[in-house]
Every structure is written in structure tokens, then in C-alpha cells.
Amino acid sequence: MSPESGTAAEIVAVGRELLSGHTVDTNSAWLAARLRELGARVTRIVSVDDDPAEIAREIAAARARGARLVITTGGLGPTADDCTLAGVAGALERPLREHAGAVAFVARRYAELAAAGAVADAALNAGRRKMACLPEGAEPIDNPVGTAPGVLIVETTLTLLSLPGVPREMQALFAASAARLRAAIEGPLQFVEREVASGSGDESVIAMAVARVAQAVPGVDLKSLPTTFAPDCDLRVRISARAPEAAEAEARVREAAERLEHELAKLTLGTVSRLRRE
Amino acid sequence: MSPESGTAAEIVAVGRELLSGHTVDTNSAWLAARLRELGARVTRIVSVDDDPAEIAREIAAARARGARLVITTGGLGPTADDCTLAGVAGALERPLREHAGAVAFVARRYAELAAAGAVADAALNAGRRKMACLPEGAEPIDNPVGTAPGVLIVETTLTLLSLPGVPREMQALFAASAARLRAAIEGPLQFVEREVASGSGDESVIAMAVARVAQAVPGVDLKSLPTTFAPDCDLRVRISARAPEAAEAEARVREAAERLEHELAKLTLGTVSRLRRE
Numbered sequence: 001m002s003p004e005s006g007t008a009a010e011i012v013a014v015g016r017e018l019l020s021g022h023t024v025d026t027n028s029a030w031l032a033a034r035l036r037e038l039g040a041r042v043t044r045i046v047s048v049d050d051d052p053a054e055i056a057r058e059i060a061a062a063r064a065r066g067a068r069l070v071i072t073t074g075g076l077g078p079t080a081d082d083c084t085l086a087g088v089a090g091a092l093e094r095p096l097r098e099h100a101g102a103v104a105f106v107a108r109r110y111a112e113l114a115a116a117g118a119v120a121d122a123a124l125n126a127g128r129r130k131m132a133c134l135p136e137g138a139e140p141i142d143n144p145v146g147t148a149p150g151v152l153i154v155e156t157t158l159t160l161l162s163l164p165g166v167p168r169e170m171q172a173l174f175a176a177s178a179a180r181l182r183a184a185i186e187g188p189l190q191f192v193e194r195e196v197a198s199g200s201g202d203e204s205v206i207a208m209a210v211a212r213v214a215q216a217v218p219g220v221d222l223k224s225l226p227t228t229f230a231p232d233c234d235l236r237v238r239i240s241a242r243a244p245e246a247a248e249a250e251a252r253v254r255e256a257a258e259r260l261e262h263e264l265a266k267l268t269l270g271t272v273s274r275l276r277r278e
Numbered sequence: 279m280s281p282e283s284g285t286a287a288e289i290v291a292v293g294r295e296l297l298s299g300h301t302v303d304t305n306s307a308w309l310a311a312r313l314r315e316l317g318a319r320v321t322r323i324v325s326v327d328d329d330p331a332e333i334a335r336e337i338a339a340a341r342a343r344g345a346r347l348v349i350t351t352g353g354l355g356p357t358a359d360d361c362t363l364a365g366v367a368g369a370l371e372r373p374l375r376e377h378a379g380a381v382a383f384v385a386r387r388y389a390e391l392a393a394a395g396a397v398a399d400a401a402l403n404a405g406r407r408k409m410a411c412l413p414e415g416a417e418p419i420d421n422p423v424g425t426a427p428g429v430l431i432v433e434t435t436l437t438l439l440s441l442p443g444v445p446r447e448m449q450a451l452f453a454a455s456a457a458r459l460r461a462a463i464e465g466p467l468q469f470v471e472r473e474v475a476s477g478s479g480d481e482s483v484i485a486m487a488v489a490r491v492a493q494a495v496p497g498v499d500l501k502s503l504p505t506t507f508a509p510d511c512d513l514r515v516r517i518s519a520r521a522p523e524a525a526e527a528e529a530r531v532r533e534a535a536e537r538l539e540h541e542l543a544k545l546t547l548g549t550v551s552r553l554r555r556e
Binding site for chain 1: 294295296297298299300301302303304306307308309310311312313314319320321322323324325326327332355356357358359388391396397398403404405406409424425443444479480481482483484485486488489492499500501502503504505511516518
């Protein structure tokens with residue numbers, strides 16, 4: 001483990017289907033990779049129930065821990081259990097109000113869907129109107145796939161983006177918001193990684209080599225990737241670093257990789273030759 | 279949303295690979311489904327970094343919120359970044375100590391692996407010995423797949439089980455521990471669910487029917503399963519209930535399903551006939 005700086009981000013995935021085990025949360029890993037690419041560092045991912053108080057508590061806690069970015073997924077739809085914006089409103093102490101721009105967006109989307117025969121009519125029923133009720137001061141982001149707008153709130157020390165839970169909608173809205181998120185990331189860090197084959201299937205042997213390299217090269221993260229024991233298993237070690245400039249991160253990763261190969265050669269000589277013989 | 283009682287469980291997934299987005303956390307959904315089958319109710323799933331302080335904070339917070347079961351996954355291996363047990367020890371204020379039974383297990387597993395040619399030798403190096411250092415009073419659970427024992431701690435109001443992160447190991451160890459977990463679940467609740475086809479692709483229309491049924495049938499959870507808009511989409515609604523006896527939960531689900539079909543027939547008649555015509 002290396003001490004890491006950079007803009008901390010937290011992800012709050014909302015939905016009882018995540019807690020019941022019906023749905024695997026693939027959104028959070030996708031978002032975490034995108035946030036890493038933007039130069040932020042995800043420090044926590046949490047799944048919570050469709051409950052405004054729980055959602056509010058997670059957002060407030062993220063802010064208290066110093067997260068500069070909070071991304072929520074899920075719970076923006078028209079049904080009563082979709083209550084993410086109530087949670088956001090509670091955490092940030094902003095009342096929910098109908099937003100004229102969001103109403104216009106929702107009305108336009110349902111008009112398009114009605115024209116295409118996908119819905120029976122375009123009238124703003126209660127559920128549709130609900131999707132246009134945003135925390136005061138929030139900005140709606142047009143959803144190019146579904147009907148619920150994304151919601152962006154920019155405060156002095158916190159940028160919060162609420163995205164839908166349907167992956168295609170979530171991904172499209174994230175892409176549409178990426179520039180706004182980038183603006184919230186102070187001193188974005190370039191992430192560089194490389195994987196090195198260890199020549200061993202035994203993590204307990206690799207551990208010593210990894211620990212020596214981690215000590216010798218500050219600011220790199222080394223992680224062996226355990227699978228399971230097998231005589232022909234060649235465990236990989238992922239080496240990564242973050243730095244303001246990619247060249248700096250690359251140099252650290254390169255140095256760690258060279259040292260690791262040297263350490264592994266010393267440590268696992270016996271193992272490797274034995275394994276290769278079989 | 280229905281108010282739900284039952285034994286609350288939380289899952290703490292440990293590993294920087296989850297926060298970087300390299301790995302999708304499939305373990306937590308698997309565990310959540312198994313805990314549901316055992317009669318518990320998962321109230322939160324969190325992914326945290328390989329950091330004892332972060333892990334300890336999450337476990338302590340779960341206990342403070344009233345969780346009776348906490349399951350951790352990941353971070354039991356031999357490398358320096360595997361630090362889940364240090365986090366558990368911190369949260370529960372139990373020092374880490376080498377456990378004779380765990381040492382014997384680890385020694386036996388490496389002897390077996392060495393005999394099979396999967397590792398070079400069976401000596402207890404530092405990494406292997408580390409896996410046998412458990413929080414005081416903990417009980418090791420034999421790992422039938424890998425080498426790190428699972429770790430069970432039973433306190434008056436909290437049962438904590440630490441499992442490895444490799445899915446095959448995690449699953450095997452959970453199965454080996456299920457009886458112990460069941461003993462910690464007071465008043466286990468039987469979970470019953472059914473999915474109903476709504477005859478509509480428009481969640482904003484279904485919302486009204488779902489809300490009426492939720493109000494009329496207490497103790498059921500109704501959730502429409504959004505995908506995306508399409509003229510031929512038939513959104514499904516998942517109806518579920520928990521009760522001490524399966525028959526009671528079944529009766530509630532049946533009543534809600536019948537009412538929902540009735541409400542949907544009223545609400546979506548226009549939509550359905552229009553869609554079926556195309």
C-alpha cells in the first residue's frame with residue numbers, strides 16, 4: 001500500500017435489488033474505472049436500500065470524510081421506491097422542487113416516446129413529474145437513453161452527480177457529465193499500471209518479494225492477484241502508480257517492475273525450476 | 279417499501295481492486311442471496327480499501343447500527359496488503375495472536391500442496407504464518423479450497439465471519455459456516471417472491487398501480503424492474519415478502535399479485551391494446 005493523494009470520490013449505489021442479491025452491482029466498477037481515468041481516486045463504494053434516510057446518511061458521511069465527488073446510481077425513476085433525490089436533498093439540506101428545465105426535458109422525452117409508440121400518451125402523470133423534482137439549485141442533465149434526467153449539484157467542496165441505475169442510461173449520462181466532473185478534480189492524477197508474471201503459484205512466497213519492492217519504491221501499489229493453487233498457475237502482480245504527470249507514474253512502475261523481477265528471480269528460483277520441469 | 283424486521287446483516291468487501299474498478303464485486307450479491315435464504319436481511323454492502331482503519335470503521339459502524347451479522351470478504355491472504363484481520367481486531371478490540379489450530383491447518387494445507395507439487399516447500403514462512411494470526415477468541419474455519427482459514431467470531435450481539443476474496447474459496451467457506459450463521463439469526467424470515475408481467479413498458483404508468491397495491495397490502499415489497507423503453511417491452515414487477523412462516527409470506531405475495539394484475543388491467547388497458555396491435 002502506498003499513501004495516495006488526489007481527489008477522493010465515493011460511489012453510492014441505491015436499490016434493494018443489490019441488497020437482496022438479485023442484482024450484481026456492475027455499475028460501481030464501471031464508474032470506478034471511469035473516475036480513475038479522470039484522475040480521481042475512489043475511496044469507498046456502498047450499496048444501500050431505497051430509503052431516503054439511508055441514502056442521506058451515506059452522502060453526509062462521504063462529505064464528512066472529505067470526498068470531493070459523490071456519484072449515486074439508481075433510484076431516479078418514476079416509482080415510489082425511487083427516492084435517491086429525496087436522500088440527496090436531505091443530506092445537502094436543499095428542498096425538492098419541480099425544476100422547469102427538468103420538466104421540459106421529461107415532457108419532451110415522453111412526447112418522443114409517444115410518437116414512437118413506446119408509451120400510450122405524453123401527459124405528465126405523477127410519476128413522470130416526480131422525476132423533474134430536483135434538490136434546489138441542482139442542474140438536470142439530459143438523459144439520451146431513458147426519461148429520468150441526471151442531476152448535478154456543485155457546491156464549494158462537493159460535486160454530486162446522481163445517475164440512473166439502468167447501466168446503459170448510467171453510462172450515457174456519465175459520458176455527458178464527464179467534463180463537469182473533471183472540473184471538480186483538483187490536481188488530477190495519471191494512473192499507470194503494469195502486470196508482471198511472478199513465475200510462481202504461491203502467494204506466500206511472492207509476498208516477500210512484493211513487500212521488499214513496496215518498501216524500496218515509494219508511491220507504487222503492488223497487488224498479487226490470487227486465483228487458486230495449481231502447479232501450473234503463474235500468479236500475476238499488478239503494479240500501479242498515480243502521479244500528476246504520466247511520465248512520473250510510468251517511471252515508478254517501471255522501477256518497481258524491474259526490482260520485482262529481480263526479487264522474484266532470487267526468491268522463486270527453486271519453485272520456478274521445479275514447476276517448469278513438470 | 280415495506281417496513282421489514284428480522285436479523286440485519288452487513289457485508290464488507292475488502293480490496294483496492296474493487297475501488298479501482300478492476301474487479302466487479304460479485305461476491306457480495308452471492309452472499310446477499312445466501313443470507314436471504316438463511317433468513318437474514320442484508321442492509322448494507324460496502325467496498326473498502328486494503329486499510330485496517332477503514333475496515334475497522336466499517337465493522338464498528340455496522341455494529342453501532344445494530345447489525346447482528348457482519349461478513350467480510352477478501353484480505354485474508356499472505357501478502358502485506360491482506361489486512362482484514364487487523365481491521366477486525368481493531369473494531370472488536372481483540373489483539374491479533376497466532377492461533378494454534380489455524381497454524382496446524384495452514385501447515386497441513388501447505389504440506390498437501392507441496393506433496394502435490396503446487397508449492398516448492400511446506401515451511402511456515404512469514405506470509406503463511408500471518409494467515410494463522412487471528413483476533414483473540416476467534417475460531418478458524420478450514421478452507422477446503424485455498425490456504426487461508428476463514429475466521430468466525432461470536433459475540434453476544436454480533437457474529438462476524440471473515441471469508442477470502444477468491445470466489446470459489448469464499449463460497450466453500452460460507453457453506454462450511456452456514457450452520458453457525460443460522461444460529462445467529464434470531465427469528466429467521468422466509469423470503470417469498472414472484473414476478474408479474476406488467477403488460478406495459480412504461481414505468482411511470484405502472485408506478486400508480488404499484489403504489490396502490492403497496493398501500494393495500496402491508497408487508498410486501500413491490501419493485502418494477504426497469505430496463506429501457508421499447509414498444510415491445512413488458513416490464514416486470516417483482517413482489518416479495520418476508521415472514522416467519524413461508525405460508526404467510528406466500529399469502530401476502532399472492533394477494534399483492536392478484537391486486538396488481540387487477541390494477542394493471544385498469545391502468546394499462548390503453549397502452550397494452552395499443553402495443554399488442556403493433
